[in-house]
Amino acid sequence: MRALFLAAAAALLGACGYVSFGRAVSDEEMLLRDSVRGYYDEVAVAFAAGNADALALLFDATIAKPMTREQITAWGRDFFSKHGPGRFRVEKLEFERLGHESAVVLLTYRVETLDRKGDFGGVERDYLAKRGKRWLVTSWEKVSDSKAAP
Numbered sequence: 001m002r003a004l005f006l007a008a009a010a011a012l013l014g015a016c017g018y019v020s021f022g023r024a025v026s027d028e029e030m031l032l033r034d035s036v037r038g039y040y041d042e043v044a045v046a047f048a049a050g051n052a053d054a055l056a057l058l059f060d061a062t063i064a065k066p067m068t069r070e071q072i073t074a075w076g077r078d079f080f081s082k083h084g085p086g087r088f089r090v091e092k093l094e095f096e097r098l099g100h101e102s103a104v105v106l107l108t109y110r111v112e113t114l115d116r117k118g119d120f121g122g123v124e125r126d127y128l129a130k131r132g133k134r135w136l137v138t139s140w141e142k143v144s145d146s147k148a149a150p
Contacts (some may be wrong), residue, residue, distance in 0.1 A: 036103050036128060039135040040090050047111060050085035052076025058136060062131060065139040083118030086111045096112060103128045
């Protein structure tokens with residue numbers, strides 16, 4: 001009888017899938033997370049279009065670290081002229097801080113180009129601010145994979 005009970009319990013737990021014992025996430029926080037994820041959708045569109053100007057507009061006008069908006073535009077023009085449009089893909093997005101006006105996220109991403117020679121990716125910490133209805137990156141920093149691990 002005990003074996004039958006254990007088998008039934010194991011089957012029931014197996015059917016539950018992943019169970020999180022972390023804190024509950026409110027609807028408001030889910031909406032904020034979705035709006036920040038929307039920013040990265042805009043980055044993907046800019047890469048897919050090969051549009052350096054659209055990419056640069058996703059960064060705050062006052063950005064200086066690690067590049068200014070003008071430097072981002074120049075980098076994008078050079079990159080897209082050499083490799084054409086690319087596919088920007090978010091592999092992992094972790095929220096370190098999230099509020100209505102600012103957010104800090106740990107982003108693991110990959111960019112793939114048609115010629116494969118321009119492919120790159122990495123892990124970075126993005127600092128975002130909300131300007132009107134849009135999120136913009138105010139600065140970012142590269143993070144080594146070992147620092148990104150929990």
